[in-house]
Amino acid sequence: xxxxxxxxxxxxxxxxxxxxxxxxxxxxxxxxxxxxxxxxxxxxxxxxxxxxxxxxxxxxxxxxxxxxxxxxxxxxxxx
Numbered sequence: 001x002x003x004x005x006x007x008x009x010x011x012x013x014x015x016x017x018x019x020x021x022x023x024x025x026x027x028x029x030x031x032x033x034x035x036x037x038x039x040x041x042x043x044x045x046x047x048x049x050x051x052x053x054x055x056x057x058x059x060x061x062x063x064x065x066x067x068x069x070x071x072x073x074x075x076x077x078x079x
Contacts, residue, residue, distance in 0.1 A: 024056075027057070028056050030056060031055055034054060034069070034070030035052045035070030035071065038052070038071070038072045039052055044076070046076060047075065047076045047077070049072060049074055051072070051073040052073075053071050054070045055068075056068050056069070
């Protein structure tokens with residue numbers, strides 16, 4: 001009986017720790033997908049992509065929601 005309880009406790013701890021590690025990884029991956037979708041958009045002529053950034057978290061406001069942010073920095077040439 002003690003072995004079964006110890007095994008159950010170990011499984012529960014592994015699940016809790018696993019969730020704490022996997023959730024941020026999944027959220028960051030989703031934010032990166034948002035930035036990659038922006039990057040895949042066609043750019044106007046004489047414009048180049050300079051940088052791409054992404055973030056996941058509670059970015060604005062309060063409450064219990066997840067927000068995904070993706071941004072690209074572009075440079076335009078007027079020649």
